[in-house]
Amino acid sequence: MEILFFVLVLCFTYVLWQKWELTKFQVTEYKIVSSKIKKQACGVVIADLHGFSYGRENEKLLETVKKINPNIIFIPGDILVSKYSDTYEVALKTLQELAKIAPVYYSYGNHESRLRDPERINHSLFQEYISKVKEAGILVMETESREIFLGENKVQLSALELELEYYEKGRIVPLEQDYLAKRLPTQKEEMFQILLAHNPAYAKEYIHWGADVTFCGHNHGGLVRIPGIGSVISPQLTWFPKYDSGRFQEGDKNVIVSRGMGTHTFHIRIFNRAELLSVTFLPE
Numbered sequence: 695m696e697i698l699f700f701v702l703v704l705c706f707t708y709v710l711w712q713k714w715e716l717t718k719f720q721v722t723e724y725k726i727v728s729s730k731i732k733k734q735a736c737g738v739v740i741a742d743l744h745g746f747s748y749g750r751e752n753e754k755l756l757e758t759v760k761k762i763n764p765n766i767i768f769i770p771g772d773i774l775v776s777k778y779s780d781t782y783e784v785a786l787k788t789l790q791e792l793a794k795i796a797p798v799y800y801s802y803g804n805h806e807s808r809l810r811d812p813e814r815i816n817h818s819l820f821q822e823y824i825s826k827v828k829e830a831g832i833l834v835m836e837t838e839s840r841e842i843f844l845g846e847n848k849v850q851l852s853a854l855e856l857e858l859e860y861y862e863k864g865r866i867v868p869l870e871q872d873y874l875a876k877r878l879p880t881q882k883e884e885m886f887q888i889l890l891a892h893n894p895a896y897a898k899e900y901i902h903w904g905a906d907v908t909f910c911g912h913n914h915g916g917l918v919r920i921p922g923i924g925s926v927i928s929p930q931l932t933w934f935p936k937y938d939s940g941r942f943q944e945g946d947k948n949v950i951v952s953r954g955m956g957t958h959t960f961h962i963r964i965f966n967r968a969e970l971l972s973v974t975f976l977p978e
C-alpha cells in the first residue's frame with residue numbers, strides 16, 4: 695500500500711514537472727567565425743515550434759527575439775503540426791509578429807511537406823496559411839538558393855525540402871548520391887553559404903556539399919536526454935540519433951541542430967529544454 699502511494703506521488707510529481715518544463719525555453723548562443731563574413735551580424739533560429747505558444751500569442755518568445763534584436767530570422771521547418779488545425783493560427787500569428795522584427799526565411803519540415811498533398815486533411819487550410827505567411831513578407835523557400843543580406847554581408851542562403859521518404863519511421867533512408875548538388879545551384883565560392891535543412895540525419899552530406907553553416911531541427915533533442923550520453927529517441931523513432939542537438943563540425947563547416955521549441959504527439963522533454971538559437975556571425 696505504501697509503495698503504491700509512493701508510485702502515485704512520483705507519477706503526479708512527474709506530470710506536474712513535465713507540464714512546467716514544457717512552458718520554458720532557453721536561449722542557446724553560438725558564434726560562427728568566417729573570413730567570408732565582413733561585418734558582425736546576428737541571426738535567430740526557431741525550429742519545430744509545432745504551434746506552441748509561450749505566453750499569450752507567444753509573447754514570451756517574441757519578447758525574447760526582440761531583445762536579441764537579430765538582423766535575420768531563420769525557420770528550418772515544422773512550425774505547425776500537420777494534423778492539428780489549431781496550430782496553424784498560432785504559427786501564423788507568431789510569424790506575422792516575427793516579420794515585424796527582422797526578415798524571416800522559412801523552409802519546410804516534414805509537417806509542411808506532408809500538407810502539400812491535396813489528399814491530406816488540412817491541405818486547403820495549409821494553402822491559405824502559406825499565402826498569409828507570404829503576405830506578411832516572409833520568404834517561404836522550397837529547395838532553392840537566394841542571395842540575401844545577413845546584416846551588411848551578402849550571403850547565399852539555400853533551403854532543402856526533402857521528400858517524405860527520407861522521414862520514414864524507424865530508420866534513416868540513405869540520401870541519393872550528390873542529392874544536394876543535383877537540386878541546388880552551384881555555390882559561389884567567395885560567398886558565405888547558409889543552408890536550412892530540417893532533417894539533421896544528413897549532416898555529413900550538408901557539410902560535403904559545402905554549407906558553411908547548416909541549421910537543422912526535427913529531432914527535438916531526442917525527447918529524453920541522459921546527461922553525459924545524449925538523446926534517447928528521435929520523433930522519427932530512431933534510437934540514439936547521432937545529430938540530436940548542438941554543433942557538429944568538420945574543418946570550418948558547421949551543422950547546428952536545434953532541440954526545437956515545441957513538441958507533438960509525445961509531449962515529453964526530460965533534461966531536454968526547448969531552445970531558441972541566437973547565432974553571432976563574426977569576421978575572422
Ligand SMILES: [Fe+2]
Binds near residue numbers: 772803804805
Ligand atoms: Fe520534423
